[in-house]
Amino acid sequence: MTQGRSIRLFLVDGTPNGLLTAEIMNWTGHVLTGPRTKLTELVQRPECGRTGIYFLVGPDLEGSPRPQVYIGESDDVGTRLKQHNRPEDKGGKDFWEKVCLVTSKDQNLTKAHVKYLESLLIQSAGELGRCKLVNGTAHEYINLPESDRADMAFFMEQIRTVLPVLGLDFLRGRPMPSHPSSILKPSPAASPKFVAEVPRYGIKAYGQELDGEFYVLEGSIARGTWTGVDGGYQSLYQQLCDEGVLVEDENKVRRFASDYAFTSPSAAAAVVSGRSANGRIHWKLEGTGQTYGAWQDQQVSAAATLGKSRSELA
Structure with a gap:
């Protein structure tokens, strides 16, 4: 802790x-x-x-x-x-x-x-x-x-x-869920893994929430080109391509060459899908199919119940 x-x-x-x-x-x-x-x-x-x-x-x-x-x-x-x-x-x-x-x-x-x-x-x-x-x-x-x-x-x-x-994040460490030894400081436990899939285009990505950011994990597959409307997360998609985070792979898709931290599940879902996407619905808990939104609501409800129980015992 x-x-x-x-x-x-x-x-x-x-x-x-x-x-x-x-x-x-x-x-x-x-x-x-x-x-x-x-x-x-x-x-x-x-x-x-x-x-x-x-x-x-x-x-x-x-x-x-x-x-x-x-x-x-x-x-x-x-x-x-x-x-x-x-x-x-x-x-x-x-x-x-x-x-x-x-x-x-x-x-x-x-x-x-x-x-x-x-x-x-x-x-x-x-x-x-x-x-x-x-x-x-x-x-x-x-x-x-x-x-x-x-x-x-x-x-x-x-x-x-x-x-x-003070709102200046550029020196904040980037823990890498795929490489636990790279975490700079002890961090709260990461969330379970989530999966985002678009089988029609061969897209399958894995993500985890850690330290308030949503990470897409190394090896995840994203769409080969941006197909959504101009603006939005298009510039972020292009930035990741230019910087070698998203690299060209077989079958006209792109692969995450390293873990990457996004500010929200929706930003991560948009880059993976190559278009705007609601991350709260698009990401699903691995093995259960529960949406990220439903999982998060479950965590909040459980924490609120625990907090209420502790206050009643105090």
């Missing part, structure tokens, strides 16, 4: 869409985030004058559902952000709509620390594939004592914990 964590969030200007700070108990890190429209207020904050790591986040202009992300470091984050805010033809960056910076409350982060962190974060974001990195490849930086590298590994794990709470 994973241990609970306490994260303290503070709305700087009292609005949910303004500046936000985040801290974890017993961690020296401090996170400040906000929209680009609030950059004037953000650069006036004392955190911006410290050494730290920052993330610039924006939508992919080519239509991919993954965000574009730039990861940087500076010993004066505020000055660097002002440079990035310039027009692109003057050395700035146009794509970003949100900024997040991570500094240290005790100001013990040095230039060497953040260069090492930047290298680790770029490498991790690239391997996870949840975003389109604007940086390109990571520069390996190993000029740090062993004890400092251990401290930075812990610091990075806290960053990976707090960023998803």
